Amino acid sequence: MSQAFDVVVIGAGPGGYIAAIRAAQLGFKVACIDEWKNAAGGPAPGGTCTNVGCIPSKALLQSSEHFEHANHHFADHGITATNVKIDVAKMIGRKDTVVKQNNDGILYLFKKNKVTFFHGRGSFVKAAEGGFEVKVAGKTEETITGKQVIVATGSNARALPGVPFDEETVLSNDGALRIGAVPKKLALIGSGVIGLEMGSVWRRLGAEVTILEGLPTFLGAVDEQIAKEAKKAFDKQGLKIELGVKVGEVKTGKKGVTVAYTNAKGEAQTLEADKLIVSIGRVPNTNGLNAEAVGLQLDERGAIVVDADCRTNVPGVWAVGDVVRGPMLAHKAEEEGVAVAERIAGQHGHVNFNTIPWVIYTSPEIAWVGRTEQQLKADGVAYKAGTFPFLANGRARALGDTTGMVKFLADATTDEILGVHIVGPMASELISEAVVAMEFKASAEDIARICHAHPSLSEATKEAALAVDKRTLNF
Numbered sequence: 001m002s003q004a005f006d007v008v009v010i011g012a013g014p015g016g017y018i019a020a021i022r023a024a025q026l027g028f029k030v031a032c033i034d035e036w037k038n039a040a041g042g043p044a045p046g047g048t049c050t051n052v053g054c055i056p057s058k059a060l061l062q063s064s065e066h067f068e069h070a071n072h073h074f075a076d077h078g079i080t081a082t083n084v085k086i087d088v089a090k091m092i093g094r095k096d097t098v099v100k101q102n103n104d105g106i107l108y109l110f111k112k113n114k115v116t117f118f119h120g121r122g123s124f125v126k127a128a129e130g131g132f133e134v135k136v137a138g139k140t141e142e143t144i145t146g147k148q149v150i151v152a153t154g155s156n157a158r159a160l161p162g163v164p165f166d167e168e169t170v171l172s173n174d175g176a177l178r179i180g181a182v183p184k185k186l187a188l189i190g191s192g193v194i195g196l197e198m199g200s201v202w203r204r205l206g207a208e209v210t211i212l213e214g215l216p217t218f219l220g221a222v223d224e225q226i227a228k229e230a231k232k233a234f235d236k237q238g239l240k241i242e243l244g245v246k247v248g249e250v251k252t253g254k255k256g257v258t259v260a261y262t263n264a265k266g267e268a269q270t271l272e273a274d275k276l277i278v279s280i281g282r283v284p285n286t287n288g289l290n291a292e293a294v295g296l297q298l299d300e301r302g303a304i305v306v307d308a309d310c311r312t313n314v315p316g317v318w319a320v321g322d323v324v325r326g327p328m329l330a331h332k333a334e335e336e337g338v339a340v341a342e343r344i345a346g347q348h349g350h351v352n353f354n355t356i357p358w359v360i361y362t363s364p365e366i367a368w369v370g371r372t373e374q375q376l377k378a379d380g381v382a383y384k385a386g387t388f389p390f391l392a393n394g395r396a397r398a399l400g401d402t403t404g405m406v407k408f409l410a411d412a413t414t415d416e417i418l419g420v421h422i423v424g425p426m427a428s429e430l431i432s433e434a435v436v437a438m439e440f441k442a443s444a445e446d447i448a449r450i451c452h453a454h455p456s457l458s459e460a461t462k463e464a465a466l467a468v469d470k471r472t473l474n475f
Helices: 014-025 047-052 054-072 088-112 193-204 224-237 330-344 373-378 394-399 427-439 444-449 458-468
Strands: 004-010 030-034 116-119 121-128 131-137 141-151 155-157 185-189 208-212 240-242 246-253 256-262 268-273 275-278 282-284 317-319 358-360 365-370 383-389 405-411 417-424
Touching (some): 014 030, 014 088, 014 141, 047 054, 047 088, 054 088, 185 256, 193 358, 208 268, 224 373, 224 405, 373 405, 394 458, 405 444, 444 458
Parallel strands (some): 004 141, 141 317, 185 275
Antiparallel strands (some): 131 141, 155 282, 358 365, 365 417, 405 417
8 A cells, every 4th residue: 555645745846845844844744755866876855956056056156256266366365375276176076065965954854854755756646535646756666645745846957949958068057067177168058047157157267258148138137227237247257248149050069069149230150169058047847747647737838837825726736936937946936835835734825926035146146136127117116216336335345345236226105115136245145134124014214224233234235225315324
């Protein structure tokens, strides 16, 4: 007889493992199924985020930033560092260690919270009495049943049509994290989060990096003023970004890759590189889920159709994270996972899409929450704006990084914060204050009147809030 559970979670990425743990904490008997494998063939829960996304990319970004500081910035502090070299194999090894620590941490949390973990691919078999049969295909094959099922199967990298990933010359985010030596020339298609972060890593280590972007504007989802400030910084660093291009034929060979494209002026161009990273977005992962076995509805992108509460068209089946609508962000998936577990328990799980922060972990970092100035203009919303540059912030000067600014957007009548946008040092940490403020419907004046530590980068946040009403303290 198959094992029976109250809740079965398919996928152990940020949405899945968080949902499983929360459901177990709420008193349910829970199983979580995941097929990710480590180099030894063992379980590697954590999904794309932990294995080939958020965590390993941050490890490489940190290593490459140390290398760049040693080569270009230590001298400003009176530190002499000569003949600084990078051991790429050791850097990749450290990244792998960080990933494994996170994998093991999730397995520990499963054990601590009495979540039964199954290592293999989960797929629907059929609807059963009082629930659903789910097959686990791993070293052995077995079937379990669940009264409720949460699908959290994540997403896959989108490939260029006719140019499959070989992870040697044409790389997805996976291959980009496993490059064994610094390429002399590196090409990227797509200037989104993955493109900018991976381009930054290998540029710092010595690669000549060119990013080809099809859109005519840089970081179109980011506030225009912030995006322009970031572009200036990247240009200064030597990260070559071409906008408005149309990619044509991509050829691979023993010497690398050749990309034919048309530039913004309509001129035919050719780019030769040792490696090509394709970062043109991601697609929902429903491969092998056997959704049709239970009549699960998918949209034209292959995403599972859900309502505002993550319910699918099949009662008892839920879906969260990258496999459903909304931003493909790990923390969005986590919030949905918690909310669904609580809804199954009869509670009122809550996710506010308007206060989900976005971060690009380049240098300078880019972070934002809420609406951009161009969105407010398009929607006809009367607003006030306030900005403050890190150039005028004492802590930023002491750090030696005065790039960028903080920007506040507030309702012209009520002063409620509508959006906060940051480009500069530690933007990923600074944005949290804005998220909390917006969640509690705070006004710009609220932030302006809160005491901020001195000297700190957060004083730039206070100053930007003050600037909404044309006031300043100029710490």
